[in-house]
Amino acid sequence: MIRLSRGLAPSLAVAAAALTLTACGGSVSIGGGSSPATTDGGTVTSTKTYTNDQYGFTITYSDRFTQGPAAEGTGKGGSSVLDVAFADKNGPVISDRYVNALQTSVYELARSVKPSEVKQIKGELQNIVDQLMASLSGSTVVEKLSPITVNGVPGYAFKYTYTEGGKELTAATFFLFKGKYEYQITAQAVSSDWESLKGELEQAVQSFTVK
Numbered sequence: 001m002i003r004l005s006r007g008l009a010p011s012l013a014v015a016a017a018a019l020t021l022t023a024c025g026g027s028v029s030i031g032g033g034s035s036p037a038t039t040d041g042g043t044v045t046s047t048k049t050y051t052n053d054q055y056g057f058t059i060t061y062s063d064r065f066t067q068g069p070a071a072e073g074t075g076k077g078g079s080s081v082l083d084v085a086f087a088d089k090n091g092p093v094i095s096d097r098y099v100n101a102l103q104t105s106v107y108e109l110a111r112s113v114k115p116s117e118v119k120q121i122k123g124e125l126q127n128i129v130d131q132l133m134a135s136l137s138g139s140t141v142v143e144k145l146s147p148i149t150v151n152g153v154p155g156y157a158f159k160y161t162y163t164e165g166g167k168e169l170t171a172a173t174f175f176l177f178k179g180k181y182e183y184q185i186t187a188q189a190v191s192s193d194w195e196s197l198k199g200e201l202e203q204a205v206q207s208f209t210v211k
Helices: 010-017 115-135 192-208
Strands: 036-038 044-052 057-062 082-087 101-113 141-149 153-164 169-192
Touching: 044 082, 057 101, 057 192, 101 115, 101 192, 115 141, 115 153, 115 169, 141 169, 169 192
Parallel strands: none
Antiparallel strands: 036 044, 044 057, 082 101, 101 169, 141 153, 153 169
16 A cells, blocks of 8 residues: 555534635536636626645636635645635625635655546545545545546546535645645535535536646
8 A cells, every 4th residue: 555644634524615715816526817617507707716836736727716825835745835726705604704715735745646547546535535534524425436547637526515604615626746746626515505606616526637
């Protein structure tokens, strides 16, 4: 088994809500410049693209979402080296956080992982997912951890629900591996908003590319 150099924090599921009220502007489906995008309802919206040259990734998201400031970490003690969140500031708030959101986190691994080795990571990821589900109130796995590839980057994903602040949330987390980095994408929304937002969230995840 390939051991990751870190474990997922129990707060993973709510990490996508990292934008606070004062912040500045496969097999699992979520169901810079501007370009048109069509949502499930047929409404044409515009998109924005976030690019991080240091960690080599790009993600395009609906302009419904506002980018929060990117937070850089040390990567020590199992923490990420980068977190960047995009949240709907017109959406619901729980504990002073916008919860209809998308977050990308980057983790530095102990060594580079070849695409052919990614399947060996499933057991470790499943243990982490089990710990996460046990730590969340009212959690239920909707779609189990399964292999997925996003624009040539292999990994795993799962979909789940949990409760916080008296509200049920639906979320999907993607663990993607390329070289010495793991890219973790979490998309979430209160369950009553999931159907209306899932098209935009899924488009954002499908747009994710790594150099």
